[in-house]
Amino acid sequence: MESIESPAFVPTQRSTVKRLAKRAEYDRTTVYQILDEGLICHVGFVVDGNPFVIPTAYGRIEEQLYIHGSPASRMLRTLQTGIDVCVTVTLLDGLVLARSAFHHSMNYRSVVVFGTASIVSEPEQKLEALRAFTEHIVPGRWSEVRPPNRSELTGTLVLALPLVEASAKVRTGPPVDDEEDYALPVWAGELPLELATAQPIADPRLSSAIEPPAYVTAYTRAATRQA
Template identity: 45%
Template sequence: MAPQSHLIPSRSAKRAQYDKETIYSILDEALFCTISYAAGNKPFSIPTAFVRYENKLYIHGSVGSHFIWELEKGVPVCISVTLIDALVVAKSAFSHSVNYRSVVLFSQGVKMEEDALKFSVLEWLTNKIVPNSWDYLRPMKENEVRKTTVLAFDIDEASAKTRTGMPNDEDEDKPLPIWSGIIPIETTRRDPVPDDLSRNLPLPVHLQPGKA
């Protein structure tokens, strides 16, 4: 994936990566993205769930959503995703940083018209948010699918940017008796909590600890 000029970062350019494997791995781990676009000379930035399949990123929304209406027109968008792995604590505030993995991509939305494909996208997205849950749930009705718009975005103009490792302290700061290192950050799924209607129901296998 060759970098376009607008994909080359102005700072820390050496952290940029353009291979699909890196980009895909970050997109597949992240649950939410932020879609930014301009409409009526005003900027908009909307967080939403998404799923990647092959070289496309998919989102869904109500057919009555103004957000979806704008995007299905094919307006140019910038989609961003960030995963935070650790806070990097240096010996000076100036050298503090973050270990992260991020993706920025530029694309345009295309409305999916085929119900079969919409069903597939909704299944992929559902199983991404709650793994292995689609077949357990009450099947989605055709009228529910008709009330849902699915948009696809090509992942052709995309770049990843990452940082790993310990602080990069200035040479004169390294001898200082000030603690430095990293504070790892993890996003974990805790044990499910039932609502009142499910208190007497057994926890399904796909929701048991270690499964989701």
């Protein structure tokens, strides 16, 4: 297994970016920043010849990616048997409007991870993984809420996927038109997109004396990025 100190993932037959390879990134900093900023991953796997892609939340602790859910979940029951899995995370940064329909594109950052997930059974590691889920979604939240009790821990299945085989793909910048199209009288450029929060809505049963914490009022995904 690659060490967490390694500056880059070693491309494999599966993780090597083949289409538009110049957009490939294999360094850990880029991969981890994308994973840490995203909220939802899509888990792909095959059961009895049938492909499935399931969206789910996730968390990361160093070189381990964690997913969790009910022990009754078909996806988690299947993955814990040791089958190959593909996990993807995509961040959409903007629309790229070209002068021709053909060259329209999007600016994005994406990560693909391949591997085999294993069940987390050790109680302390399982609790730490659940903390990572919470902190991944809302940094600072875990220290204020009630932690999972024994029953809740028992009723939650956690799987770990080693971050060994992974790659990122990134597109930035303006459109790239055919040279003869630059003279067309058509607006072209980038339309940046970002994930933004609206005004927090308090639980109707919340005491009026409790104000929303700073991590709610100043919430931003960019603040969750880690090296």
